[in-house]
Amino acid sequence: MQRTIRLSLWLAVPLALFIPAISALAQSGGGAAPPAGNPLALNFKTPDPAHGKEISQSCQGCHGVGLASTNTDIPGLAGQHSSYTRLQLAAFRAKLRPGEVMWQQAANLSDQDIADIAAYAGGLQPGPAWKADDEAVRAKGEALFHMGDSKRNIIACAICHGDNGRGDDRLGVASITNLSPKYGEEILHEFKNAPGYGIPHPDAMRIILRPMNDDDLKAVATYISSMQK
């Protein structure tokens, strides 16, 4: 897509700043001792999805059967990239990501538990797409997602999340297809309004969302929830 290619040129600088830090976090683990003082660096051996399945039974009450959410407020975990799920659970456990419900849920998970759950969830089929209530809002979101709006300095989401919305496991970019619609809108507001988390991933989103208003956030949240994987 011509427009996307042009936009990606002026995104090269912010991406060059974010990606090394993102990759460093996403790649950590695999046996090496975590650097002292970094609560997001996990130390784990080859993940065991069968163990992840066993210990994530308790999660299904909220995140849905097969971790595919049917609750518009709660994100599904099925089909999410394991690097992203690991980072979120580490961030909840360290209370770096807001969300007291999840602080409790993550408190007693070991690094290995986190890796096992993330591997299990990543191998599941994402839930079905949500039906958009308002087709005009969805269409606006679709345009912003794929093209951005250069007059308003809005970058196309597809540059990082991909045209299919599936993100990138290696870079820790979340898959956002079929995301529960109310949760999607809330998390975008949370990213936008947060003072800065001090960890690179949400900071990337915070900066991207700066030029967008409430209607824009509703539109893109509506669109991504309705995407097919």
Ligand code: HEC
């Ligand atoms: C009582 C309900 C509840 C239970 C039980 C629960 N969660 Fe959550 N979880 C939530 C809510 C609500 C959120 C959204 C938090 C927010 O506001 O950002 C969430 C968010 C998450 C996220 C972030 C997903 C994303 O897309 O960013 C992960 C990962 C997660 N939960 C994993 C788990 C795991 C693993 C378990 C079981 C050990 C679990 N949750 C149990 C309610 C729950």
Ligand code: HEC
């Ligand atoms: C510069 C790259 C980049 C761009 C552009 C970008 N994102 Fe993201 N996005 C990320 C990264 C990295 C994460 C993971 C954040 C984290 O780890 O907390 C993310 C996370 C998200 C999440 C959270 C998913 C979840 O399960 O909670 C949503 C929703 C999202 N992005 C939507 C969008 C939308 C909509 C746009 C366009 C307006 C967009 N993103 C543009 C990099 C980007």
